Amino acid sequence: MIDIKRNVIFSLENRKKNGVPVVENVPIRMRVIFMGNRVDFSTGFRIDTSKWDEKKQRVKNGCTNKLKQSSSDINTKLQEYENNIQNIFKIFETQDINPTTELLKTEFKNLFKDDNEKEKSSKKGFLKVFDEFTKESGRQNDWTYSTFEKFASVKNHLIKFSTKLSFDLFDEKGLNDYVIFLRDVEQMRNSTIGKQIGFLKWFLRWSKQKGYNKNLAFETFKPKLKSTPKKVIFLTPKELKKLREYKLPETKQYLERVRDVFIFCCYSSLRYSDVNNLRRSNVKKNHIEVTTVKTADNLLIDLNNYSREILDKYKDIHFEDDRALPVISNQKMNDYIKELAELAGIDEPVHETYYKGNKRIDTITPKYALLSTHAGRRTFICYALSIGIPVQIVMKWTGHSDYKAMKPYIDVVDELKASEMQKFNLL
Incomplete structure (x- = not known):
């Protein structure tokens, strides 16, 4: 997995009117610096310079702008933008993608597309739905690197399991076959298999809610996996x-x-x-x-x-x-x-x-x-x-x-x- 160094900076745009710096109703800009590149995004918010905390890169507490938007609302949205950018980079890293400025702009823009624009067809490819799941769930739940890595691993196991992945494949027989595959081919312990099945169920449940998955066998599937409590390793x-x-x-x-x-x-x-x-x-x-x-x-x-x-x-x-x-x-x-x-x-x-x-x-x-x-x-x-x-x-x-x-x-x-x-x- 690659490591992409980046920095997200919020600041006020440097604007002048008749040669004099503008100090009222100034646009707030999000600048992303990575791999020698610099990309500026408009946040859609404005604030007076006197109400901006340059060190914290946020609107000062208790302040509002011309549209009566509070510092709390604006700062929450700025944090959301930063989290979204960080999650996009996490996906790039787990998929070993060296992003261009245009790719970053496209991925950020896609986060804010109207849900009605998203394809709802149940015929959408299984792996494409899986990628959509990791992207959307990662953004909504602010996944850590570790979680992205776990689901990248889940995807790899699924690809090795079958070359004809589909939601219909995971009926009771298919789920049992997957458990056997994880045990005999991937050489997993029962405790690890239990976690992998839990991750798969998470994805299948999300897919059901989105209308992609009509196969509900996963809801009642509970494999019998004998296990022992995990050893707590610590120093005396x-x-x-x-x-x-x-x-x-x-x-x-x-x-x-x-x-x-x-x-x-x-x-x-x-x-x-x-x-x-x-x-x-x-x-x-x-x-x-x-x-x-x-x-x-x-x-x-x-x-x-x-x-x-x-x-x-x-x-x-x-x-x-x-x-x-x-x-x-x-x-x-x-x-x-x-x-x-x-x-x-x-x-x-x-x-x-x-x-x-x-x-x-x-x-x-x-x-x-x-x-x-x-x-x-x-x-x-x-x-x-x-x-x-x-x-x-x-x-x-x-x-x-x-x-x-x-x-x-x-x-x-x-x-x-x-x-x-x-x-x-x-x-």
């Missing part, structure tokens, strides 16, 4: 200390920044997407304020000595887009975390059980090979619960909205407490 306090204090060899100094970012996640609960999006403006004296990428939750996360120390370490170093920390791509970071943890000796054998069909498979893997950026968030949650911080407070920091999402972590902590209690038997 001893392992975290070991990783934190490990002295890097001279030839491995490139791992220092990766370790700092990962440890920051361990002490702040941030996902990769949120630490990557963390700006200096989000960092306050005793806390950070973030709007999460995945759920758009507004979180206030208190700093502790470790998280504050890492932020202070990089406060005077400039990073692209005014990021607070030296974050690299998620894939590279995952590779380096495994390398770092192996060097530090975090190699406790982890036993996992999963199923392929009815076949039970047991594996033993060194912990370092299972670590990823998300293990930082899991480490924070497990450690916070183990030292007695109430679940409700942890959920305020992490953004979890219900107890169900926290249950796997609570179960892990309960297991840890039970194993610790057994130490009394050795006395």
Whole structure:
């Protein structure tokens, strides 16, 4: 997948009348800069220069324009435009498209076509409908890169499954055949197959609502997929200390920044997407304020000595887009975390059980090979619960909205407490 660097800037147009700059009712422009290109879009809004916040690139709170449009309404629409542009680029990236300025203009324009202009024929090609689904759902739900990648993967599996894809194909027999294909050809675990079927159902449900899909077999299709709870991979306090204090060899100094970012996640609960999006403006004296990428939750996360120390370490170093920390791509970071943890000796054998069909498979893997950026968030949650911080407070920091999402972590902590209690038997 390609990575397209871009920047979206909102500003007032530079207009003059009789040689004097216009300061009233000035058009708001959206400028998109990418790959050496620059494209300007009209937002359709105007505002006086005195009511425009150039730093925030938004209308000042409480202001209105000549048409009595409020700052809230205008700023919401500007944010929507920016989200749309970002989603278009995400699609370009997942489909390995190097866009031209004309292609960007066309895709942006297509977002605002009247729904009546869209083809409603059920004969429309299956894959064309799938592409429409990802584009429209991605825009409406503000999908992350990860979600676009998941559905790009779903599309690839469907293409491999059949050269004659159609909605009629996915009757009960076709759905069962697809499950067998994912198990035997794609070699997926039952838990992964369950997710893939869920993604397919999402698409088929959307297609039904749009009038493309008349085959409703998916609504009652529930394959029996034996599975076990997913293992929660996290660092124990001893392992975290070991990783934190490990002295890097001279030839491995490139791992220092990766370790700092990962440890920051361990002490702040941030996902990769949120630490990557963390700006200096989000960092306050005793806390950070973030709007999460995945759920758009507004979180206030208190700093502790470790998280504050890492932020202070990089406060005077400039990073692209005014990021607070030296974050690299998620894939590279995952590779380096495994390398770092192996060097530090975090190699406790982890036993996992999963199923392929009815076949039970047991594996033993060194912990370092299972670590990823998300293990930082899991480490924070497990450690916070183990030292007695109430679940409700942890959920305020992490953004979890219900107890169900926290249950796997609570179960892990309960297991840890039970194993610790057994130490009394050795006395």
